Amino acid sequence: MKKIILTAALLHTVMSMYAQDRKGVADKKYLTEIKSLAEKPVVKKAFQTIVDMEPQTIANHILLTEIPAPPYKEEVRAKQYASMLKAAGADSVWTDNVGNVIALRKGKDGKKTVVLEGHMDTVFPEGTDTKVKHRGDTLAAPGIVDDTRALSVVLTVLTAMEKTGIETNANVLFIGTVGEEGQGDLRGVKNLFSDKGPGKIDTYIAIDGWMSAHVNHRGLGSHRYRITFKGPGGHSSGSFGLGNPHNALGRAIAYWCVAADSLTKAPGLRLTYNVGVIGGGTSVNSIPFESWMEVDMRSESPERVAACDQLLHAAVARALAEENKMKKSGANLTVDMKLIGDRPSGVGDTAQSLIQHMMAVITYMGDTPSLTVGSTNSNIPISKGIPAITIGTGGIGGNAHALPEWWVNDKGYxxxxxxxxxxxxxxGIAK
Structure with a gap:
């Protein structure tokens, strides 16, 4: 494993990212409940089964990582995952209308439904080499930690329950979702909570990332736009005077970033804004016929996201008007603003049994729970008032969303x- 040295600048960045993490302390009632549950003979047996299954869990992890799952193209991995869930012993396995793989393990009374889920998609485009490289104790490949490790965790939990005969009171859905990353816009989990979903879901547990002491109970909401300025285009000299979409785009970026930056300095929950991608134009001596950008803004406060959104609209309108006023000839520029991402915000009450139970679990396992915020599949149920958290897989990982993504099986069990x-x-364990 490569040793990581934190420079002062990098340390500042890391601390800023987690500045709003909060240490959590579970109520004694839940600590007692979890200790009692963990010490049941059948649970101890399942714990040992998980340890014994380490080679198989790693093999599953590698197998799934090496099946590419680019945005909107998760089908091949989904087919494999469905067959693995079926082989693990689920009562029924199906793929829904958007591509989520869902495995049902029926409970004794079925009065409640609990979800355990990892997402199948990665951020990497089609053609990316996903072959896993073994470097000492380190496994390296695009997507190996975000979020393919979670798929192997979900599969091992199901298998351990089957091997030890644990029966639950509630129905449990073991799910591999599509569309968590980027412009997938959480389409998989949104479908689960639509009228096309599997029915009422009472508790949602997502697995994403590796930090096993984190309890993500706050949804970081975001709006994402693709903004395209359009004009007639022409020769840079012969058609000089036409409205230039690049000019308008540049103005819009400047106006929005200045206004949004002022908003970030106002008291309140953290707000971020970003111009992530820009494009357009055909040659250095051509007036472009279009210029576009993709932007996002994030906060766990829906009000702050809405305010930043309004500033964006105002900046685009101002930029368009100014460029059209400045042009000397030709048709007016137009602009198209397309919302390409809408992740709702929300905060789970720390008094909820789910959050209290998870803090107690982490404490029982010897760590200190940290209450965190993130943009994950649990955003959707949290925003709907349904108990939901995102937890880590364990082990150690790094370089998420980068080609040299890596994971080390440091007590991953x-x-x-x-x-x-x-x-x-x-x-609940059925009696």
């Missing part, structure tokens, strides 16, 4: 044991 324990705490 503990993350799987935690996932099992929180699932049983919420689904």
């Amino acid at each position: 503990k993350g799987i044991q935690q996932a099992l324990l929180i699932l049983l705490a919420e689904a």
